[in-house]
Amino acid sequence: MADLESGQPVNGPAGYLEPLGSKPLSKVGSATGLSKAFLSAGMPVTFKDVQYTVINNQNKKEKISLLQNVSGFLLPGEMSALMGPSGSGKSTLLDVLSGRKTVGELQGQVAFAGNKPTRNFLRRFTGYVEQFDTLLGTLTVEEMLMYTADLKRPMHQSRQDKQAAVDELIDVLALEPCRSVLIGSAMSKGISGGQAKRVNIGIALVTNPRVLFLDEPTSGLDSYTANEVMTVVKSLATMGITVCATIHSPTPYCFNLFDRMLLLLRGQVAYFGPNGKMAIEYFRDQCPHLEGLKDGENEAEWIVDLTTQADRQGRAADFGAAYAKSELKTAAEAEIERQLAMASDLDEATRADLAVKRETVTPFWWALRTLLKYRTTKNYKSPDYLGPRIADKLIFSLIIFTLFWKVGNDLSGNNITNISAVLFMWVCLPAFGAASYVPAIVLERPLFVRERNDGLYRVITYLVAKMVEELGIALINSIIFSNIVFWALQLQGSFALFWLIYFLTLSTGIVLAYFIAALSPNMDVANAALPTYVVSLLFFSGFLIRFDAIPNYWKWYAYIDVLRYAWGSLMANQFAGERNVVWVDNESVLDLYSLGGINMWGWLGIEACFTTVFFLFAFLALKYVRHEKR
Numbered sequence: 001m002a003d004l005e006s007g008q009p010v011n012g013p014a015g016y017l018e019p020l021g022s023k024p025l026s027k028v029g030s031a032t033g034l035s036k037a038f039l040s041a042g043m044p045v046t047f048k049d050v051q052y053t054v055i056n057n058q059n060k061k062e063k064i065s066l067l068q069n070v071s072g073f074l075l076p077g078e079m080s081a082l083m084g085p086s087g088s089g090k091s092t093l094l095d096v097l098s099g100r101k102t103v104g105e106l107q108g109q110v111a112f113a114g115n116k117p118t119r120n121f122l123r124r125f126t127g128y129v130e131q132f133d134t135l136l137g138t139l140t141v142e143e144m145l146m147y148t149a150d151l152k153r154p155m156h157q158s159r160q161d162k163q164a165a166v167d168e169l170i171d172v173l174a175l176e177p178c179r180s181v182l183i184g185s186a187m188s189k190g191i192s193g194g195q196a197k198r199v200n201i202g203i204a205l206v207t208n209p210r211v212l213f214l215d216e217p218t219s220g221l222d223s224y225t226a227n228e229v230m231t232v233v234k235s236l237a238t239m240g241i242t243v244c245a246t247i248h249s250p251t252p253y254c255f256n257l258f259d260r261m262l263l264l265l266r267g268q269v270a271y272f273g274p275n276g277k278m279a280i281e282y283f284r285d286q287c288p289h290l291e292g293l294k295d296g297e298n299e300a301e302w303i304v305d306l307t308t309q310a311d312r313q314g315r316a317a318d319f320g321a322a323y324a325k326s327e328l329k330t331a332a333e334a335e336i337e338r339q340l341a342m343a344s345d346l347d348e349a350t351r352a353d354l355a356v357k358r359e360t361v362t363p364f365w366w367a368l369r370t371l372l373k374y375r376t377t378k379n380y381k382s383p384d385y386l387g388p389r390i391a392d393k394l395i396f397s398l399i400i401f402t403l404f405w406k407v408g409n410d411l412s413g414n415n416i417t418n419i420s421a422v423l424f425m426w427v428c429l430p431a432f433g434a435a436s437y438v439p440a441i442v443l444e445r446p447l448f449v450r451e452r453n454d455g456l457y458r459v460i461t462y463l464v465a466k467m468v469e470e471l472g473i474a475l476i477n478s479i480i481f482s483n484i485v486f487w488a489l490q491l492q493g494s495f496a497l498f499w500l501i502y503f504l505t506l507s508t509g510i511v512l513a514y515f516i517a518a519l520s521p522n523m524d525v526a527n528a529a530l531p532t533y534v535v536s537l538l539f540f541s542g543f544l545i546r547f548d549a550i551p552n553y554w555k556w557y558a559y560i561d562v563l564r565y566a567w568g569s570l571m572a573n574q575f576a577g578e579r580n581v582v583w584v585d586n587e588s589v590l591d592l593y594s595l596g597g598i599n600m601w602g603w604l605g606i607e608a609c610f611t612t613v614f615f616l617f618a619f620l621a622l623k624y625v626r627h628e629k630r
């Protein structure tokens, strides 16, 4: 209580902008802050009259206001707390400030160094620690941090420097015991929840942000670890970064690390000003009828308790009104105007950062190399990953091998259906096998969204990395299984075309699966949509019903049926030249299937065009279709 009795004026502007930086940084553990490897200049964040409304998810016809006229600022060198009872709008405000909102209507102003931030600026220069962990389960803690450092630290920084930064983070975040432990997932246990939280904080720190947002950074941590973690975060603020964290029930030590506090009650500001004595005095004045702070009582808990109590009694609006009339508000408004006016008076570095054009630090090729280095090499060693991609092809090849043995060598009339059927199955199976590529997109979405928001890579880089990874396996699969089937069945014509069609159909399956996965909000929808589309293609491929027999009003679908080109090309290969024997009603095999005179290499080219188009669709869907609603 001693610091509450210093005689400083309360409710007034005096000391309003004074950070409480004189507090002891670390009384716990070995975490005494970070070295200059993490130095980055912060910048002020100013928000004025922010109003945020969303469609009420209880009643879609109604709009609900989650933030009302919220104004304030975050300063470089300070750590600010967003506090308030559960549901008061803390995470909403944090998302609004960090530009992470994807739904709702936003009014008012949010400015970084007086300027409206671009999406690229937010991706490049702000860090965000999510409440939920979005990590790569196949990497170890150290690999996860190195992976992020490789993508977000400048490419020219040496490996030793990146390793030193990661080592330092592992040390200060007390992650040494799990440095080489796999992160794991809900289904395969790896590191603990508290360790995952600290890895998430490490990820945000390793990127050297200018402004760092943290959503409930201490939830799930024991009080000792929470204190340690927040001490590290505070050291960043002391080095000049702007830090803002939502915090629910901080320990007294943690609470005292904060320089400034914004307390929300039902989306309204109930207090915005320095943390500490000014806040305590303010609430004591506001709530004279409530029990005051007792000796030794946690100040943060006392403030949250009394405002929650007032909220439950239906007096949230009174707090909002009292703050609106306070000198604190007047002082805040003056400071906000001053900060907004600084837009035209910035140093070169800040100006350049604000105008940044590239959304990532590293170029396409470097990010691609990093994704392949960390993700693909792990996947290629994982039976869980390889199994679904190889097993079906192996099983079906063996069935075809034993069932259709030497079928291709016999061009007698009663065998032609067998040949046509096995070629039809040969192009259908990769299309059905596409289902195994869907989870790679749908289940990984939260991680992809987080990493994209963090500016680690661009959508095209992610998609190309995924494609390269899948095509590597598809290439080997296609070479092995095409060889088994082509020679065992004694199929005729060009082996190169037979293999190319198979490889291309596998590739089309991959991009098609990515496209449908990117469009689908969840696995259920993707699992229903993909087979529906694939089965529709079977009908029009030319085998189940001859092209000539397709009613005119359905013919258009046959023209855009990728399987028709794949199967047609294989048929033309098999029955080329003198092998195009007369079959039924004096018509040759190819004429009967309306494939007479087609150019099999040309049709292969058309299939390649479909692959390209689906790739383009997958890219657009990944880039523009947003499933995250926050």
Ligand SMILES: Nc1ncnc2c1ncn2[C@@H]1O[C@H](COP(=O)(O)OP(=O)(O)OP(=O)(O)O)[C@@H](O)[C@H]1O
Residues within 6 Å of the ligand: 054, 055, 056, 057, 058, 064, 066, 084, 085, 086, 087, 088, 089, 090, 091, 092, 093, 246, 248
């Ligand atoms: N679309 C919506 N329709 C109705 N209510 C919504 C909608 N979106 C958010 N809310 C409500 O808005 C309020 C603010 O949510 P927010 O997550 O910002 O609260 P919070 O203060 O961070 O809470 P906590 O401390 O529990 O995380 C909550 O009561 C939430 O239920």
